[in-house]
Amino acid sequence: MQLQATNSPFSQEQADLLNQLLPALNDAQKIWLSGYLAAAASAQASAPAAVPSATSPAAAPASKEVTILYGSQSGNGHGISKKAAKMLEEKGFHVTLSSMSDFKTNQLKKVEQLLVVVSTHGEGEPPDNAISFHEFLHSKRAPRLEGVKYSVLSLGDSSYEQYCQTGKEFDARLEALGATRFHDRVDCDVDFEEPTKAWLEGVLARLTEAQGGGGSAAAPVTAPAVAGPVAPSAPAVESAYSRTNPFEAEVLANINLNGRGSNKETRHLELSLEGSGLVYKPGDALGIYPHNDPELVDLLLAETKWDPQAEVVINKQGDKRPLREALIEYLEVTVLTKALLEKLAPLATNPDLAQLTAAGNEAAVKAYVKGRDLLDFVRDYGPLQGTAQDAVSHLRKIPVRLYSIASSQTANPDEVHLTIGAVRYDAFGRARKGVCSTQTAERLEVGDKIAVYVQPNNHFKLPEDPNTPIIMVGPGTGIAPFRSFMQEREETGAQGPSWLFFGDQHFTTDFLYQTEWQRWIKDGVLTRMDVAFSRDTDEKVYVQHRMRQHSKELYEWLDKGAVFYVCGDMKNMAKDVHQTLAEIISAEGGKSLEEAEAYLAEMKKSHRYQRDVY
Amino acid sequence: MANTKLSAPGGNPSDVERIKRESNFLRGTLAASMLEPLSAGISDDDNRLMKFHGSYLQDDRDLRNEGQEQKLEPANQFMLRVRMPGGVAQPGQWLVMDELARKYGNGTLKLTTRQTFQMHGILKWNMKKTIQSIHQSLLDTIAACGGVNRDVMCNPNPYQSDIHAEVYEWSKRLSNDLLPRTRAYHELWLDEEMVASTPEQDVYEPMYGPLYLPRKFKIGIAVPPSNDIDVFSQDLGFIAIVENGKLAGFNIAIGGGMGMSHGDKETYPQLAKVIGYCKPEQIYDVAEKIITIQRDYGNRSQRKNARFKYTVDRLGLENVKAELESRLGWTLEAAKPYHFNDNGDRYGWVQGVGDKWHFTMFVQGGRIADYDGFELMTGLREIAKVHTGDFRLTANQNLIIADVTPQKKEEITELLGRYGLIDVQQYSGLRRSSMACVALPTCGLAMAEAERYLPVLIDKIEGILDENGLRNEEITIRMTGCPNGCARHALSEIGFIGKAPGKYNMYLGAAFDGSRLSKMYRENIGEEEILRELGILLTRYAKERNSGEHFGDFVIRAGVIAATTDGTNFHD
Secondary structure, eight states, X not given: OOOOTTTSSXXXXXXXXXXXXXXXXXXXXXXXXXXXXXXXXXXXXXXXXXXXXXXXXXXOOSOXXXXXXXXXXXXXXXXXXXXXXXXXXXXXXXXXXXXXXXXXXXXXXXXXXXXXXXXXXXXXXXXXXXXXXXXXXXXXXXXXXXXXXXXXXXXXXTTSSSTTHHHHHHHHHHHHTTOEESSOOEEEOSSOHHHHHHXXXXXXXXXHHHHHSTTOOOOOOOOOOSSOOOOOOOOOOOOSOOXXXXXXXXXXXXXXXXXXXXXXXXXXXXXXXXXXXXXXXXXXXXXXXXOOOHHHHHHHHHHHTOOTTOEEEOSTTOOEXXXXXXXXXXXXXXXXXXXXXXXXXXXXXXXXXXHHHSTTOHXXXXXXXXXXXXXXHHHHHOOBOSOXXXXXXXXXXXXXXXXXXXSOTTTSTXXXXXXXXXXXXXXXXXXXXXXXXXXXXXXXXTXXXXXXXEEOOTTSOOOSSTTSOEEEEOOGGGGHHXXXXXXXXXXXXXXXXXXXXXXXXXXXXXXXXXXXXXXXXXXXXXOEEEEEETTXXXXXXXXXXXXXXXXXXXXXXXXXXXXXXXXXXXXXXXXXXXXXXXXXXXXXXXXXXXXXXXXXXXXXXXXXXXXXXX | OOOTTOOOOOSOOOHHHHHHHTTTXXXXXXXXXXXXXXXXXXXXXXXXXXXXXXXXXXXXGGGHHHHHHTTOOOOEEEEEEXXXXXXXXXXXXXXXXXXXXHHTSSSOEEEOTTSSEEEEEEOHHHHHHHHHHHHHTTOBOTTSSSSSBOOOEEOOOSSOHHHHHHHHHHHHHHHHHTSOOOSHHHHHHHOOOOOSSOOOHHHHSTTTOTTOOSSOBOEEEEBTTBOTTOGGGSSEEEEEEEETTEEEEEEEEEOOBOOOBTTBTTOOOBOXXXXXXXXXXXXXXXXXXXXXXXXXHSOSSOGGGOSHHHHHHHHOHHHHHHHHHHHXXXXXXXXXXXXXXXXXOOOEEEEOSTTOEEEEEOOGGGEEOEETTEEHHHHHHHHHHHOOSEEEEOTTSOEEEEEEOHHHHHHHHHHHHHTTOSGGGGSOHHHHTEEEOOXXXXXXXXXXXXXXXXXXXXXXXXXXXXXXXXXXXXXXXXEESXXXXXXXXXXXXXXXXXXXXXXXXXXXXXXXTSOSBOEEEEEEEOHHHHHXXXXXXXXXXXXXXXXXXXXXXXXXXXXXSOOBOSGGGTTO
């Protein structure tokens, strides 16, 4: 966008100078400059704002203050928010960026322009760092927000029933509290880049309009007052690789961690990051662009009788690929959603489908799509009319898979390790396979390459103070980030005590990374470890039982300021662990269960209770 | 008490001596080790002590390499050996072993070459439950391994049940009375309260003392004409002398043992030598005094020279006899004449005294398991459910279903038939006379396969036998995965000791009745060469043997190999 006197606070002369300068700047320079100006501005906080006098008050009527609140589990929401902040600051806005959990709710009323970026988890639940804010907003304590203008970006996955539910709730609730929606909410599916970009452009346009357009309001430009702008992050050299430009990482090792006779297959994958410039910290995740199982695609092609070589369009840009390649490498075929079923319905020839999709049958449709895939649909309601293109146009891009990183870059500078559980089960008369996990288990060999990028997760981090005790609960593949933690603490010589709870089915075959934990215990890097193997004994024993067995010591650790981490299954494990933790705090701390929950809420707020659950 | 003329070898005590000394009578840190949750193993020190409790840590060697890559510790598991003097088990005890093997073990039972049950594959956290169940069945695992007197062997004699009953009682008595006295076993496994104050050591272990014996000590009782228990392979052997159908007493033989080390001629298998005769009621005294001689003069510095046989050879047989008589306070009578026919088992039904029947069945490699199309374990379980007599484990890893009443005989015969357990006739004489130790994958000492390979090798040798009309000829063949010789290879007409995967030393020339050791014929050879050598030798044997001449005698007469006249010339 070209700066002009009409769309910026600058005189035409200044705008021309800036127009010459800005395109010549690289990213690092832009970041430096924005930081420099922000710092200069806050240094003069008490002085009148050094706003160029040429700025016509009439040309900048609305506030330049924008608050961005995000609620994010995997880090996507955080990433988008940072990007939005950077973009707005480049346009001269003053941005306050905060996670919902860090935001002081008594400041909410003072916010003038609010952007909400929030994801949805599980059955329509808010992410961990949005729970308290979500609760606050829906409680009686929530203030009226007549002066607030807002827009919501919601992130989700359309294969879930409660798609983007949390975003929808924030959107509706803010409106109900009297706030004004200045730009319509955008719901993003797993392939969120394009809709996010559209939302950001729309938001920017509306905000800029409010600044310059029409001259309706006459508010003077105010100097940055309370919240300081986002400090420029250390201008580290950023990697050329990102979610939109993934790095082709070479496989260095791919090992099954489960011994013979195990019910499970857990792959330990080591990838080379050499030359990528990718940087990660313990707790971060790695995104993988997986491919579909060629066998499944071939079954689908056989069923549909589509020509595997026929060129099909695979994206909005109009790129084309042969159908088979498109189905293996680009398009999702393993998840059937209500939306997809509705889009494909007109192509289906089977009269039974009309019966299924008849009005009032929503529950039946919901039940049908659950756990089924495109091949099921084609077999049940095919053949499909029209061309392959008619059908595949409705398919989503294969969603990225995120895995908690199992290594420390301090310990392995050019590598990243993952712990991936192969998902295999039978359903509806056919063997089903997890896309990325079985690609890893069955079709990824040493020397092969796979597209990856680093997904930072700032909500799952080792404490800054290396002396802080940590308690880690990570059964199954939930162990991954804790291997990263231990590698990091060993490498940096951190002295803080550490306590790990691990569990799986069988001791002899499923004790993931057993010899490494034994060594860390022996060397004192790991202070103590308790294990629960559920199928070795008559009564099933899980990590929460081990926690309860040591409840007194566990509470002592918490009392001494230990940070409590949970990684792994959300539905059962994380819930049970939370419940047990609350009970331990209640019993050992002499608190009611409500007080224990408040204690945990406070721990969450002070980042002493962190979860990476899925 | 110590004789001034005799002395123990010098040198620093071995590390095992330190472990015993520091163990507080075999406790060590076992209680804590068994509860440590991050490893299924225990420390080396504790594992040494574990042996005295009838068990030791092993790992599945088939999984070693892959497990290491998988970041898993070795597939640690315990072998548990039952103390069962004379190899006699009641049907209820059989059923308990069967259940434990399936519940906590690897689903099989091993009948050992010393007449007892061995279970493999028991995980650390199941050990206590397993031992408690064994205890409830009125058996135990005390001193089934370790540097103490081991389980006492005894001929299971199905022919003379009354003699057997009497000899069996003596073997039980020896086994029980020679047990360590420490309560460590009861505290560790049976939840007995620990004794508050440690009693004086001589009260605690009056015979063994706090250091127990330098090495294992084995006792066996043979009843001629059967030398099935290989009485000359024992540290202390008793040969029952039956006069007028009654047990008169025992000849005493001392200083036998099979173990040796590859490449070390200071180690060798040796036969026990008969030094005299005692009355039945003197048997405990003799055993106790022999054990104390070994306690006082055995080598506690070099473990591979610590067995009693080396003590006897070093001190001299006559000196040991004199020391024994001095400790006894009386003089041994002269040995009585005896005669052995063989060291194997006779198969099928025989009628004992009274109207009781006994069925001896061949168990290949002593392994009780269910195989594809051959449900040996299930069949024996079904028999145990209806059997009213007892089971007797033979020293050749076989099984006698003993004391079957005529009424039950039909039912048991039917079960034997139903499960295909009666078809020993189909086996060659060689296979019926075969024995193999466990070796791979669980034995940590094995250098080559034994139990898993010998049957395959015999399949191939049977071709040679058939060509030469020797299928029914009884020739003893034994294979052992390492030179320690659990399968008593040195008393076998054809013997093998593992050297490396697929490679064996081959031994020939032992006597069919267990009275002469073998000698090495070929070193470090593989299957092809084994078959070539046996092809030549068995063909010659078929053609050139004298009537009734056994293969072990033939190879000596034919000059194939020199006779080993004493353990000390085994390597010559």
